[in-house]
Amino acid sequence: MNTERPIAEANPEDGFIESPNNWSMEDMTFILFGATGDLAQRKLFPALYNLYLDGKLPDTVSIIGLGRKYASDEAFQSKVEKALCAYSRRSVDPSNLQEFLAKFRYFTFDATIEESYVNLLKLVEAREKELGIPENRLFYLSVAPSLVDIITSNLHASGLDKNKGWKRLVIEKPFGRDVETARQLNDKLLETFHDNEIYRIDHYLGKPMVQSLNTLILANPVLDSLLDQKLISNVQITASEIVGVETRADYYDKAGAIRDMVQNHLLQLVMMTALYLPENLTDNKIQTKKTEILASLRTIRKEEAHQHVVRGQYEAGEIHDAPVTGYKEEPGVEASSKNDTYFAARLAIDHPSWEGIPFYIRTGKRMNKKSTQIVVEFKHKMVDSDRLKGTSPNLLVLEISPNESISLRVNLKEASGNQFKPVWIDFSTSSENQPEAYELLLFDAILGDSTFFAHWREVELSWEWIEPLLNAYEEDLLPLHGYRAGSTGPEAAEELLQQKQHKWW
Ligand SMILES: NC(=O)C1=CN([C@@H]2O[C@H](COP(=O)(O)OP(=O)(O)OC[C@H]3O[C@@H](n4cnc5c(N)ncnc54)[C@H](OP(=O)(O)O)[C@@H]3O)[C@@H](O)[C@H]2O)C=CC1
Numbered sequence: 001m002n003t004e005r006p007i008a009e010a011n012p013e014d015g016f017i018e019s020p021n022n023w024s025m026e027d028m029t030f031i032l033f034g035a036t037g038d039l040a041q042r043k044l045f046p047a048l049y050n051l052y053l054d055g056k057l058p059d060t061v062s063i064i065g066l067g068r069k070y071a072s073d074e075a076f077q078s079k080v081e082k083a084l085c086a087y088s089r090r091s092v093d094p095s096n097l098q099e100f101l102a103k104f105r106y107f108t109f110d111a112t113i114e115e116s117y118v119n120l121l122k123l124v125e126a127r128e129k130e131l132g133i134p135e136n137r138l139f140y141l142s143v144a145p146s147l148v149d150i151i152t153s154n155l156h157a158s159g160l161d162k163n164k165g166w167k168r169l170v171i172e173k174p175f176g177r178d179v180e181t182a183r184q185l186n187d188k189l190l191e192t193f194h195d196n197e198i199y200r201i202d203h204y205l206g207k208p209m210v211q212s213l214n215t216l217i218l219a220n221p222v223l224d225s226l227l228d229q230k231l232i233s234n235v236q237i238t239a240s241e242i243v244g245v246e247t248r249a250d251y252y253d254k255a256g257a258i259r260d261m262v263q264n265h266l267l268q269l270v271m272m273t274a275l276y277l278p279e280n281l282t283d284n285k286i287q288t289k290k291t292e293i294l295a296s297l298r299t300i301r302k303e304e305a306h307q308h309v310v311r312g313q314y315e316a317g318e319i320h321d322a323p324v325t326g327y328k329e330e331p332g333v334e335a336s337s338k339n340d341t342y343f344a345a346r347l348a349i350d351h352p353s354w355e356g357i358p359f360y361i362r363t364g365k366r367m368n369k370k371s372t373q374i375v376v377e378f379k380h381k382m383v384d385s386d387r388l389k390g391t392s393p394n395l396l397v398l399e400i401s402p403n404e405s406i407s408l409r410v411n412l413k414e415a416s417g418n419q420f421k422p423v424w425i426d427f428s429t430s431s432e433n434q435p436e437a438y439e440l441l442l443f444d445a446i447l448g449d450s451t452f453f454a455h456w457r458e459v460e461l462s463w464e465w466i467e468p469l470l471n472a473y474e475e476d477l478l479p480l481h482g483y484r485a486g487s488t489g490p491e492a493a494e495e496l497l498q499q500k501q502h503k504w505w
C-alpha cells in the first residue's frame with residue numbers, strides 16, 4: 001500500500017529525525033506485549049481496527065498478542081471483538097470483522113522466562129513465512145515498566161531483534177520516575193535498539209489538534225501573525241479532569257500529578273506551543289526545536305519553588321450534583337498521603353522569542369470540568385479608558401480535548417449603549433468522530449515517522465527540569481493545598497497569577 005506520508009530518517013550527526021522521503025507502508029508483524037491488559041482493550045485494539053477501516057494498515061499484517069493467561073487464537077480474537085464493541089469510536093462492521101480478526105494470533109507468554117522468547121521467535125517466523133511477509137517487526141510494550149528491562153534483554157538474547165527487515169520498539173509511559181531511572185531505562189533500551197528505532201509514546205502528542213498545530217498555523221497567516229512576541233501577554237495551558245484516582249491508586253499515589261501529567265503531557269504542550277515563534281517549521285525540525293525550547297526553560301530551584309509552583313490535593317466535594325470523596329478516602333490511597341492531584345506553575349522560557357512572556361501550566365483531577373486547552377492572552381490596551389469601557393484582553397483559545405476548536409475573543413460594542421462586551425469568533429468547530437490519539441500514533445509508528453513521539457533528549461531534559469521540584473516535595477518545601485472536588489483548584493493557584501496581574505481563563 002502506498003502512502004503520501006514521508007518517512008523520517010535519522011540524522012547521524014544529532015540523533016534527530018531529518019530529511020523525509022516518500023515512503024510506502026510495508027507488510028509487517030506487530031508484536032503486542034500486554035495484549036490481555038487494559039490499554040490493549042481500551043485503546044490499542046480499537047485504534048488498529050479504525051486504522052484498518054481507513055485502509056491505514058499494511059496489506060498484510062501479522063498481529064501477535066502476548067500475555068500469561070492461557071487463551072486459544074479464537075478466544076483471543078473474540079476478546080478483541082469485545083474490546084471493539086465496547087471501545088471503538090466507530091461501530092463494528094460485521095462485513096469486515098472476520099477479515100480484521102484473522103490477522104490476530106495469541107501466544108501464552110511469560111516475559112520472565114527465557115524459553116518463552118525462543119518459542120515466540122518460532123511463531124513470528126512461521127507467520128512471516130506463511131503470510132509471505134518481510135521480517136519487519138514492531139514490538140509494542142504495553143506492560144508494567146518493571147518488565148521492560150527483561151523484555152528488551154531477552155528480545156536480544158533470543159535473536160528476535162536480528163531480523164532482516166526493520167525493527168521498532170514502542171514504549172509506554174511512565175519513562176522512569178526521575179532523571180536517573182529514565183537514563184538507566186534509556187541505556188537499557190539502547191543495548192537492543194538504535195535511538196531512532198525507539199518510539200516513546202506521549203498520547204498528548206497524538207491528539208489531532210496538537211498534531212495539526214503546525215499545518216494550521218502554516219495554512220492561516222492570520223494565526224501566524226497573532227503569535228507575535230510584541231502582542232502576547234501570557235500563555236496558559238490547562239489539562240483539567242473530572243475523574244479522580246479511580247482504580248489506579250497503586251501507581252498514582254506514588255506518581256502524583258507532577259509525574260503523571262506534568263513531566264510528560266504538560267511539558268510537551270509547552271514545547272508544542274512555544275516552538276512556533278518566531279518561525280514556521282517543517283515537520284522534520286519539530287523535535288530539534290522542541291528540545292531547544294525545553295533547554296531554555298528556566299530552572300525553578302527547590303528553594304524558590306514555593307514562589308512559582310502550587311500543589312494541591314482534592315478534598316470531598318460535589319461533581320455534577322453528586323457527592324464525591326476526598327483523595328485520602330479513595331480506595332488504595334494512604335490516609336496520610338501527601339500526594340499531589342493538582343499542580344500549577346509559572347514558567348519562564350529564556351529564549352529570545354519568549355522573553356518576558358510567562359507560561360502558566362496547571363493540571364488537576366476532580367476539577368469542575370474536563371478540558372485541555374491552550375490560551376494565548378494578548379496585551380490589553382487601556383489608552384482611553386472611558387471610550388474602551390468594558391473591554392477585556394483578546395484571547396486565542398485552542399481547545400484540544402474533549403472538543404476541538406479554535407476561537408478568538410474580541411471586544412464588540414453593544415448595539416445600545418457605549419459599553420463593550422467580549423464575543424467569541426470560532427475559527428473551527430469540532431468534527432465528530434475524530435481519530436483518537438492512539439490511532440494517529442500507531443499509524444506513525446507503522447510508517448516509521450517519529451515526529452510525534454518524545455525524543456530521548458526531550459524526556460531527559462523534562463526530568464532534569466522536574467528534579468528540583470521533586471526535591472522540594474521531598475523536603476517539604478512546598479505546601480500541599482486542599483481544594484474542593486468540583487472546583488477550579490486551590491485558591492493559591494489564583495494568587496500565583498495575581499502576582500503578575502493575570503488570571504486563569
Ligand atoms: N491503561 C491505561 O489507560 C494506560 C496505560 N499506560 C501504560 O501502559 C502499560 C500497560 O498498562 P495496562 O494495560 O493498564 O496494564 P494492565 O495491568 O492492565 O496489563 C498488563 C499486561 O501485562 C501482562 N503481563 C504482566 N506480567 C507479565 C509477564 N510476566 N509476562 C507477560 N506478560 C505480562 C498482563 O498479561 P497477563 O496478566 O495475561 O500476563 C497484561 O496483559 C503500562 O506501562 C501503563 O503505565 C499508559 C497510559 C494509559
Ligand SMILES: O=C1O[C@H](COP(=O)(O)O)[C@@H](O)[C@H](O)[C@H]1O
Nearest residue numbers: 203239241243260261265372401
Ligand atoms: O496519561 C494520562 O492521561 C490521562 C488524561 O488523558 P486525556 O487524554 O483524557 O486528557 C490521565 O487521566 C491519566 O491520569 C494519565 O496517566
